[in-house]
Amino acid sequence: MRNIGRLLPMREHAGEVIENAAVRIESGTVAWLGHERDIKPAPDTPELDANGAVAVPGFVDPHTHLVWAGVRREEFVARLAGEQYDGGGIATTVAATRAASPDELFMLAVGRGRRMIANGTTTVEIKTGYGLTSADELKCLEVIGRLAAELPWGVQATYLGAHVVPPGRDRAEYVDEVIATIPAAAAAGATWVDVFCDEGVFTIDETRAILQAAKDAGFGTRLHAEEIAYTGAAKLAAEMGCASADHLEHVTAEGARAMAAAGVVGVLLPTVTLSLRTFAFGQYQVLRDAGVPLALSTDCNPGTSWCESMPYVVQLACLVYGMPVHEALWSATRGGAAALRLGDVGHLSVGARGDLALLDAEHEADVVARLGAPGCSATVVRGQVWPSPPMPRVNV
């Protein structure tokens, strides 16, 4: 690809910019990148023109709940009327998701996935968590497998049976069921286990038991941590060697230091904080001061963040946290890859995957300056331009 106005490869540091750049992708992998004037002609390779765009590595979105049915409008309206969000709204989605067939769930999720790719996401983590019976959780993993096969992006599947204790179930029995389902989740393609460890959801001890069982079965682990209240979940993530702890609105300096020491990536979800109207944006500085590596994510879900756009998340992170633009773009690419322990995505180096997001901007700062409307002019996945999906006409 030639005529890249500004290429941000996210190699050694976030601020590296190659102007008037080109990238050669062979067999889906970056074979060369540098100044366009230095590229050697390759007559048999089709050449793409980036039209002067700003290019970053394809976005890596490390925290989504993409598989769901049903709508939760009433909850959204109630929240604007001042009611507190306690996670109870998940039950609405669970009922609709249980009632939906795998085909229905796939149809709903694949549309979201197509729009995510159009917005530059080329690697995504997708969680279960709206089935909450063994059978329904495995049904959701089947759908995640179809999403990985149908779309060209990279998918990491996470088993989140421990999203909430389903209404009417005994806590201890349900924790046992989650643990008992772990082998079947592995067989269904999951490689990660996540637990919503928070006030009113799963306790530290319950979470530790589930994570230990997951580790024993060879899973990587991650946590929903310190979102609703401080519970010590960040320290638990460090103790258990989780790849990431996510949300972290109520993280303490002590928890952040423990994460940094253990190499736990902090995944920030600014759309959720905005949607919940808690304005708890202080966690960024706490985590940064402790030296925690940071990622950004959409948390795409039907209750608190129906968001399919990583550029919008980057914009919002800059505005609500005061993140510098380059750091936010790093967190949305290389940071997400670190949260998923992936080495070949989130940066553009020789040998990395040939995934690029072309920002709809003359300069990366415009992704933040153009309020409410960041986007991608094109997405390249493994060297192929993602076809323009059938999309409704929307805001620029």
Place this chain on the structure above:
Amino acid sequence: MRNIGRLLPMREHAGEVIENAAVRIESGTVAWLGHERDIKPAPDTPELDANGAVAVPGFVDPHTHLVWAGVRREEFVARLAGEQYDGGGIATTVAATRAASPDELFMLAVGRGRRMIANGTTTVEIKTGYGLTSADELKCLEVIGRLAAELPWGVQATYLGAHVVPPGRDRAEYVDEVIATIPAAAAAGATWVDVFCDEGVFTIDETRAILQAAKDAGFGTRLHAEEIAYTGAAKLAAEMGCASADHLEHVTAEGARAMAAAGVVGVLLPTVTLSLRTFAFGQYQVLRDAGVPLALSTDCNPGTSWCESMPYVVQLACLVYGMPVHEALWSATRGGAAALRLGDVGHLSVGARGDLALLDAEHEADVVARLGAPGCSATVVRGQVWPSPPMPRVNV
């Protein structure tokens, strides 16, 4: 137009919804609206299918600075690095705007205007304020006149010579020049005069003198008020009978009561507060408690709010102020019309202008639920569907 899933006409109150609705527009004016089953056939009238969309009156955006040249990326980046915004960045835009020809300014602004209409805006107020000499301000008014002629929307032109005191000019002399330019501004099509009355910009006394001259010349008046600091500008707006006072981050209860008593509309600009990172969102409750009628606006400008989407402003207003969805949509339509003292737009009643925004949503609450991505599937201006402009592919 038939097959409107939910029509919000904004007649007596914000919450009125007609399901399965139809609207008949004749000669650009609403001739009938109601349940689709009640519409009488009109064989000679072309019929449009809204495809089940949610329809609201075309948005009325009562505060924009659409005519500018140049970019202010450095300022945006500096602000994210923690520097304070003092309005000084305007000088960058002034230099570029003075250097630009009317054709260049028109080309830049008409693209913004097309995207605004695609986002559902059918009536807009446009200010000068980046010329800051008589000749350059009149050049900008000429451009505003061309924007009104070229696009089908309704345009209200505002003379904002008193945006800042230009660098190197004597304050008193510049205030005199602003006042002396008022007759020429009227001849160039302006019907409103606005003053940036704030700390470090124009004082209460300077503002009163400019507004009085404007009133004497037959202009309507409006103010940038209480944005940077409390100065008493809201009370001045009430004293002088301004149609609106805009920004209001630092308004007091006393100022709000004065506005309510005088019928001054409060124009809220949530994107600006987000962009400036002051998180001063308390003005909504102060104004609401005092009974001030409210409008929402993009404040589209190159420094603090490059925003062309009223649906995004509606979304953000709900999330940052806690505005109920119906109230936010009212403020973005009927409220904007009140701020511009227009009776025939901002609502759908027989005799009103046939302007509709079809929201890209099954339900109006989805404009808020779908984070970062509200949009319009189509805009109808005076009964005509706005053609899809040549737009880059972006987020849905």
